[in-house]
Amino acid sequence: MVEAPVPAKAAGTSAAAMSAAHPGIRQKPVPLSAVEETGEERFSTGFAELDRVLGGGVVAGSMILLGGDPGIGKSTILLQAARNMAASGIDIVYISGEESLRQIKMRGRRIGSISDKLRFLCETDLESITATLQEEKPRLAIIDSIQTMYSAQVQASPGSIAQIREATGILLRLAKETGITFFLVGHVTKDGNVAGPRVLEHMVDAVLYFEGDRYASYRILRSVKNRFGSTNEIGIFEMRGDGLSEVLNPSEFLLSGRPHDVGGSVVTCSMEGTRPLLLEVQALVCHTSYGYPKRQSTGTDINRVSLLMAVIEKRLGVPMSQFDAYINLAGGIRQTEPALDLGIVMAILSSYRNVPVDDHMIVFGEVGLSGEVRAVSMAQMRVQEAAKMGFTVCVLPKSNMRRLQAPEGMRLVPVSSLAELIDVL
Ligand code: TYD
Ligand code: MG
Numbered sequence: 001m002v003e004a005p006v007p008a009k010a011a012g013t014s015a016a017a018m019s020a021a022h023p024g025i026r027q028k029p030v031p032l033s034a035v036e037e038t039g040e041e042r043f044s045t046g047f048a049e050l051d052r053v054l055g056g057g058v059v060a061g062s063m064i065l066l067g068g069d070p071g072i073g074k075s076t077i078l079l080q081a082a083r084n085m086a087a088s089g090i091d092i093v094y095i096s097g098e099e100s101l102r103q104i105k106m107r108g109r110r111i112g113s114i115s116d117k118l119r120f121l122c123e124t125d126l127e128s129i130t131a132t133l134q135e136e137k138p139r140l141a142i143i144d145s146i147q148t149m150y151s152a153q154v155q156a157s158p159g160s161i162a163q164i165r166e167a168t169g170i171l172l173r174l175a176k177e178t179g180i181t182f183f184l185v186g187h188v189t190k191d192g193n194v195a196g197p198r199v200l201e202h203m204v205d206a207v208l209y210f211e212g213d214r215y216a217s218y219r220i221l222r223s224v225k226n227r228f229g230s231t232n233e234i235g236i237f238e239m240r241g242d243g244l245s246e247v248l249n250p251s252e253f254l255l256s257g258r259p260h261d262v263g264g265s266v267v268t269c270s271m272e273g274t275r276p277l278l279l280e281v282q283a284l285v286c287h288t289s290y291g292y293p294k295r296q297s298t299g300t301d302i303n304r305v306s307l308l309m310a311v312i313e314k315r316l317g318v319p320m321s322q323f324d325a326y327i328n329l330a331g332g333i334r335q336t337e338p339a340l341d342l343g344i345v346m347a348i349l350s351s352y353r354n355v356p357v358d359d360h361m362i363v364f365g366e367v368g369l370s371g372e373v374r375a376v377s378m379a380q381m382r383v384q385e386a387a388k389m390g391f392t393v394c395v396l397p398k399s400n401m402r403r404l405q406a407p408e409g410m411r412l413v414p415v416s417s418l419a420e421l422i423d424v425l
Contacts, residue, residue, distance in 0.1 A: 046084025049246040055229015063182040068210035086118035091138040097124040097148030111243035126151040145185040232273025251278035254331040264351030268343025269382040276385035280330040283347035299329030315371030339376040341367035362386040365397040371418040375399040
């Protein structure tokens with residue numbers, strides 16, 4: 001339980017009493033045509049991937065929350081972005097409540113030389129930070145992390161919800177007054193929220209999550225809220241000895257290390273916003289040794305997998321209920337788009353029959369409960385991406401064939417039901 005102070009009630013609450021309390025200072029509603037348009041000013045972070053996730057760069061005066069598990073690389077990416085922005089002449093103050101200046105210097109040495117436009121401050125007292133920022137007037141400030149900040153105005157320990165909310169409120173007011181752009185770092189708690197029950201998400205302009213397997217080198221930056229752009233975009237990075245570097249061709253990256261001539265591996269294509277991603281679906285189907293079959297999936301929805309297996313059993317007569325199935329989207333990526341269905345079914349059948357799928361084949365399409373293969377959106381872009389990556393055969397829903405142009409060297413194999421898919425296999 002957390003104590004949350006309630007503001008004192010106004011004397012009168014009737015409408016008449018309220019309008020009497022504010023004589024003459026009311027604002028009038030205006031039509032949008034009377035609002036002056038000012039193009040928003042944006043600056044580049046020097047990372048094309050980060051810029052795209054933000055909707056085309058950092059909007060001046062905005063507040064951006066970057067969430068993620070500890071050790072995922074939040075401080076690193078912000079230090080690198082700050083370094084790039086400082087190199088293009090933007091004044092930045094990086095405020096760390098977690099690390100000493102010496103520790104930051106050590107990290108800085110790994111990522112390269114840093115311009116003097118980027119300065120550092122180790123401080124956790126918000127009143128003092130506010131005063132410093134008002135005096136220094138940087139264009140951009142980084143708060144690493146919001147959980148370590150505290151205000152003496154609030155009688156709660158740092159990291160508590162009351163403190164975090166107050167801290168963000170103070171910084172938000174400061175941002176509105178001074179026009180300073182803020183990046184806030186927020187650690188994700190065990191239940192997967194930034195700083196507890198999403199207390200911050202509604203206050204800031206954009207929320208980015210940095211995710212990925214700590215033990216693998218890739219990292220995915222995802223936007224879950226953005227007042228200045230789409231939330232469908234992702235950016236992919238790789239953690240290296242000299243900091244994070246962007247992965248500009250994610251399909252190539254996600255497909256690297258793909259096995260050849262083994263049953264159960266199928267390449268499919270999903271869309272992240274307007275960006276096609278080629279992924280490898282892996283399935284392992286083996287005889288169940290327990291009372292009821294085990295189903296497990298990594299990276300995709302287990303319920304969807306169970307449903308697809310039921311469809312296979314019913315429509316193709318394959319006794320799936322006697323088999324365990326493990327599904328994995330290689331590369332640690334998470335995807336739940338229905339267009340993956342056909343790829344998942346193909347991988348399951350390929351593993352079940354121990355028949356490898358052609359290395360140059362890609363499969364996508366939605367599967368319905370009657371075993372029909374249904375059209376998916378943006379088929380042309382998916383086919384194009386597959387052609388770009390050197391695939392030569394594409395299995396896709398028949399209903400997508402209208403208005404679809406096969407890229408050069410690509411053979412399209414339309415299917416309208418799972419029975420036809422078996423023939424392809
Ligand atoms: P960090 O940015 O400190 O994580 P966060 O701020 O999200 O807690 O990243 C820490 C990890 O990144 C750490 O395990 C070391 C690794 N790392 C590299 O592999 N290469 C590098 O160049 C840097 C700076 C860090
Ligand atoms: Mg950190």
